[in-house]
Amino acid sequence: MQGFDAAKINEIIRKASEGSRFYQHKQQAQQKLDAKIKEMLHTAQQMSPQLLEKATKKMEAVALECEAGRDLSRTIVHVDMDMFYAAVEMRDQPNLKDVPMAVGGNSMLSTSNYIARKFGVRAGMPGFIARQLCPALVLVPPNFSKYKAVSRVVEQVFAIYDPNYAMMSLDEAYLDITDYMEANADAYQAKSEVDNETLAEAIVREMRLKIQEATQLTASAGIAANTRLAKVCSDLNKPNGQYYLPSDTRAIMDFINKLPIRKISGIGNVTEQQLKALGITLCGQIRPNYGLLRLLFSDCSLDYFVRISLGLGETDLSNYTSGEQKSISTETTFTGTSCKQKLMQMVSDLSIELHGDMKKKGLVGKLVTLKTKTVNFVLKTRSMALGEPTSDPEVMGKVARKLLIAEMEKCPVDEPLSLRLLGVRMSNLSEEASSGRAKQTTISKMFEKQTVSAGRESSSNYCLVTESVAREVQAFHD
Incomplete structure (x- = not known):
């Protein structure tokens, strides 16, 4: 079964999505970006050599400071399970191993196997477009409880080499194996010499083998001095x-x-498009353009660009694992619908799922956030604060439904709110009292001392919550 070249893949995607809301949204976003790049280039043309030189010197000073803090003392590993969700399904359903398959549905794919990727099928792609690329594609519904169970097995292997490993998702993690290397160097010396590889390579190869033996799944890894480089390296082989x-x-x-x-x-x-417009396609081209970047990009981007140009990254994994969890959430994508009953039921189901996740971690929260994405791909969040922390699914569901009703009421009767994604998030988290007598919000008092806030829209504008939310809150409170 032969795949397509990139040009043919792009042409099929264009034809399959042309005229759709997805295509229109992408076009509008690209037009805005093109205008921004045009303005950026115009600004760059007006810069004098003196201004660029001054900006360059300031960036070089930042670079010198960053270079002085370079840490080469740690050995960081990034492990990434290969096509994880798809691999689990292929393991459990051997008939899927030799056919193009993906995990997901018509609305969105979570991942695909390597056979499907030859046809351009990718994660995040709508399933209906994926089937245009590959008519023989087999779609498998996701089973996240199964993926979580497999991920826990992988974590047991990680713990052998670094008890403080940092899981970034179900299928990837960072490990600092420096201490393990120092404690076990003698045990690996003979093997590493025979295989003509470093101690770190021998240890990581063994780790990947243990993962495969425990799960019948493969993993790829990158080994480097920091997390940024290790992540890049894990994708190379x-x-x-x-x-x-x-x-x-x-x-x-x-x-x-x-x-x-x-x-x-x-x-x-x-x-990428902004940097390419400035002639920057390789990381090595960032430093010669320090001055230009300083004058065109926000301050928060400058340190990021400098550290990329020097190959610097995080070496302390406690920055990923320490501290209190800030939020916990769950969401789902689906075929676009404006059916109020369906949307309300989804919010209730998400609240129940979120409750389960919070109970497992012993967490309660005070801020409920509803996340929505319309069929036109406009993303919004709306939040409501509670008087007391809770993980009660009825409370979270009630608040989330109120926020959803408020969004629905803003739409004209002949153009009802039509969504393709819903999510519920709890933040302002704290640990639930171990005695089980934590003072939690209940349905009867959940609107005491509460406030409502608007989240950020995809247009990066902040809006006030409409009066309809306040009316709903007051009606419930009364």
């Missing part, structure tokens, strides 16, 4: 491979200078 980048400044700079900017986590399509 996929699937079922690993890549080692020596913890040496010269080796790191040689590596980073040749690296395409899109390979860096955090640089998405928008930033």
Whole structure:
């Protein structure tokens, strides 16, 4: 079964989505970005050499400070399970191993196997477009309880090498194996010499083998001096491979200078297009353009660009694992619908699921947030604060439904709110009292001392919550 080249894949996607709300949304977003890039280039043309030189010196000063803090003392590993959800389904249903398959539905795919990827099928793609690319594609509904169970088995392997490993999702984690290497160097010395590999490589190869033995699934890994580099490296020898980048400044700079900017986590399509417009396609081209970047991008982006250009990243995994959890959420995507009954039921179901996750972690929260995405791909969040913390699904569901009703009431009768994504989040978290007598909000008092706030829309504008929310709250309170 032959795949398609990139040009044909893009043409099929264009034809399949042309005229759809998805296509219109993408076009509008691209038009806004094109206008922003045009304005950015115009601004760049007006910059004097003196202004650029001054800005460059300031950025170089930041770079010198960052370089002084370079830490090459730790060995960081990023482990990424190969096509995790799809691999679990293929393991449990062997008939799927030799056919193009994806996990998800017509609205959205979570992942796909490598056979399907040859046809351009990717995570985040609507299923109906994926089937245009690959008519033989088999869609499997996701089973997250099963994926979580497999992930826990993988975590048991991680704990052998780093008890303080940092799980970033169900299928990826960071580990600091420095201490394990020091404690077990002698045990691996003979093996690493025979295989002509470093101690770190031998340990990570063994780790990946243990994962495969425990789950019948493969994992890829990157080994480097920090999390940013390790994550990039884990993608270089996929699937079922690993890549080692020596913890040496010269080796790191040689590596980073040749690296395409899109390979860096955090640089998405928008930033990539902006940087490409400035002639920056490789990480090594960032430093020669320090001055330009300082004058065109926000302050919060500058340190990020400097650290990328130097190949710097996090070396302390406690920054990922320590501290209180700030929020906990669950969401679902579906075929667009404006049916009030269906949407309300989804919110209730999400609240029950969220309650289960919170109970497992012993958490309660005081701020309920409803997340919505319309069929036109407009993303919004709306929040309501409670008087007391809770994890009660009835309370969370009641509040979330009130927020949803408020959004519905803003729409004209002949154009009802039509959604394709719903999510419920709890924040302002605290631990539930171990005695079980935590003072939790109940239905009868959940609107005491409450406030309502608007979340951020995809247009980056902040809006006040409509009066309809206040009316709903007051009616319930009365």
